[in-house]
Amino acid sequence: MSEQTGKQMSKEEKDARFEAELLPVLDPLYNFAYRLTLDEDDANDLVQETYLKAYRFFDYFEQGTNAKAWLFRILKNSFINEFRKKSKQPAKVDYSEVEGYYNTEDVEGESGVATTTDMRTESVQDLIGDEVASALNALPVDFRTVIILCDLEGFTYEEMAKILDIPIGTVRSRLHRARNSLKEKLEKYAKSMGYNGE
């Protein structure tokens, strides 16, 4: 935690800065919360709690530094420390079920290439999105987290290390393992869409 320069903000000043600097992060923050909890109500609560804490500790936030990373870090800590325990556990993913789904060998055969012409239609785009979402949701939360932070929110490895309180080397290896697992889950599907899955 870094120190403030000693000057006290007036409440009006604080509220104004809070709104200007932190509220714009609401959208990514809510999305992150949703991907962690997989539940809209829980995401709602988690985000509210995060902003309350952020307001309380706003004096420790250095203006001009990365507000998004700061909020993500608070949210992730809330999720781990309190939220995870007290919330109704988000439905535990049944791996065998998911795995079974992706392993069904015979469904489409190798004829998937025939669908290539539909690739650009919106419904197919939706389908890909759904497929990516369910593969991602089936990953352990630590894996899901690094992929969201990196690929969806575009944080650097260094920012991720700070948000997650882990060394950069761990960010790298966790990301690597997370992608391998995601790849595995998507591979079958990718093949049927005509991507070369090898």
Add this chain to the structure above:
Amino acid sequence: MESKFTEAYQKKSEDCYDTECEKVAHILDSLVDGEASSDEQEFFNKHIESCVPCLESHQKQKLLKNLVCGHLKRVIVPETLALSIKTKIQETV
């Protein structure tokens, strides 16, 4: 408690890899995430001039990243959330 760990974990030294392809495999994520050093980038560019498998695995890794950032739908923030945050703050602080 932020970042006292660092360097020691960051990377293996370049000599640790038996083959160039192994090194590529190790930096694949850094490459697609824009985190590779200019040395690594240069090494990779040179290597793929003569190694198709590494070129392909790089493309595959890029594809995977694009699947997530290009296709994963964002959820819509409930309209009332911003307001209830502000209200809650005024109530409790």
